[in-house]
Amino acid sequence: MKNSKFLLGIAAAGVISLALTGCAGDRTGGSTGGGGGDEAGGIVGVAMPTQQSERWIADGDNVKSQLEELGYEVDLQYANDDIPTQVAQIENMISSGAEALIIASIDGTTLTDVLQQAADAGIPVIAYDRLINGSPNVDYYTTFDNFQVGVQQATSLLIGMGVFDENGERTDAAGPFNVELFAGSPDDNNATFFFNGAMSVIQPLIDDGTLVVPSGQTDFEQVAILRWLPETAQERMENILTIIGDTQIDGVLSPYDGLSIGIISALTSGGYSTDALPVITGQDAEVGSVKSIIAGEQYSTIFKDTRLLAEQAVAMVDALLQGEEPEVNDTETYDNGEKIVPSYLLESTIVTVDNYEEVLIGSGYYTAEDLQ
Numbered sequence: 001m002k003n004s005k006f007l008l009g010i011a012a013a014g015v016i017s018l019a020l021t022g023c024a025g026d027r028t029g030g031s032t033g034g035g036g037g038d039e040a041g042g043i044v045g046v047a048m049p050t051q052q053s054e055r056w057i058a059d060g061d062n063v064k065s066q067l068e069e070l071g072y073e074v075d076l077q078y079a080n081d082d083i084p085t086q087v088a089q090i091e092n093m094i095s096s097g098a099e100a101l102i103i104a105s106i107d108g109t110t111l112t113d114v115l116q117q118a119a120d121a122g123i124p125v126i127a128y129d130r131l132i133n134g135s136p137n138v139d140y141y142t143t144f145d146n147f148q149v150g151v152q153q154a155t156s157l158l159i160g161m162g163v164f165d166e167n168g169e170r171t172d173a174a175g176p177f178n179v180e181l182f183a184g185s186p187d188d189n190n191a192t193f194f195f196n197g198a199m200s201v202i203q204p205l206i207d208d209g210t211l212v213v214p215s216g217q218t219d220f221e222q223v224a225i226l227r228w229l230p231e232t233a234q235e236r237m238e239n240i241l242t243i244i245g246d247t248q249i250d251g252v253l254s255p256y257d258g259l260s261i262g263i264i265s266a267l268t269s270g271g272y273s274t275d276a277l278p279v280i281t282g283q284d285a286e287v288g289s290v291k292s293i294i295a296g297e298q299y300s301t302i303f304k305d306t307r308l309l310a311e312q313a314v315a316m317v318d319a320l321l322q323g324e325e326p327e328v329n330d331t332e333t334y335d336n337g338e339k340i341v342p343s344y345l346l347e348s349t350i351v352t353v354d355n356y357e358e359v360l361i362g363s364g365y366y367t368a369e370d371l372q
């Protein structure tokens with residue numbers, strides 16, 4: 001497959017907006033905002049969900065190092081996907097004088113009280129990658145275009161099965177093709193966006209008979225995997241194999257590389273050989289899954305450059321603490337139930353065996369050795 005425009009939806013907007021180094025004064029002693037006053041090296045609290053997935057480790061590292069380059073002190077915490085732990089960590093950040101908070105939530109609805117404490121202390125809050133719902137005290141949001149991520153996942157699934165050509169145009173392949181669907185954690189606002197984006201492409205093909213879902217499970221509630229746990233996805237795939245018996249699956253919509261690993265395990269223990277797996281998608285371009293793509297097992301992933309996301313979040317915090325207004329490019333999409341949170345959305349890229357070198361190694365995200 002040649003590199004189509006789908007494969008090269010590179011984050012041009014993100015690249016342009018990254019003038020951090022040019023304007024990066026050392027903020028030591030010069031901070032003005034937030035609850036911590038004017039101490040040297042204002043503290044920024046960074047709350048991340050889990051270290052079980054590489055992407056969040058990369059996010060935390062990138063945010064931390066970029067803030068430190070600007071002279072901020074960073075309190076980076078991971079909550080092991082445990083909601084009370086994350087709440088306690090944020091409370092702690094507030095009481096130890098954080099001047100701003102960057103939060104990638106576990107459950108987007110559970111931070112209302114602690115964010116009220118932040119607001120009372122005058123501490124601005126940036127929602128990082130995942131929207132925080134139900135609170136008026138979310139100042140800004142930075143993420144990828146999550147609906148588009150889902151569109152890309154479905155598009156690559158269909159390219160892999162030959163239903164779409166490399167430009168995303170319908171071929172004359174009639175099918176029917178058997179696909180199973182997975183979605184992310186129902187308490188993560190992104191999961192619905194990914195699924196809705198994917199279904200905007202898939203549903204018409206179910207309706208016209210090109211695609212069949214042998215398990216019959218097509219509702220978000222039926223296909224969602226709480227906390228994005230690979231073992232839960234594996235279990236669900238095993239159950240599906242039991243339900244559908246000998247029916248061969250041609251494709252699996254998976255919204256995250258970790259789930260894809262669980263799904264592949266279920267399929268191989270269920271009798272599929274590794275060189276004849278269904279077309280399986282993913283997200284995050286995690287090392288293990290890129291290796292799986294190179295080995296011809298997983299078909300695709302969605303690359304979201306966490307360096308660019310970190311730069312956006314850092315730029316937002318820095319602007320706020322300098323008394324300036326952060327740059328946004330979306331003021332319509334992300335309604336958290338209390339307000340529309342002004343957002344900066346980045347673009348993502350479909351990665352397959354045909355373009356991983358160019359996209360992942362060429363951009364310096366990984367070295368060739370990382371992927372060996």
Ligand code: BGC
Nearest residue numbers: 053130188190228256283284
């Ligand atoms: C992120 C995805 C990630 C998933 C599981 C989502 O909120 O946007 O990139 O795959 O969480 O960690």
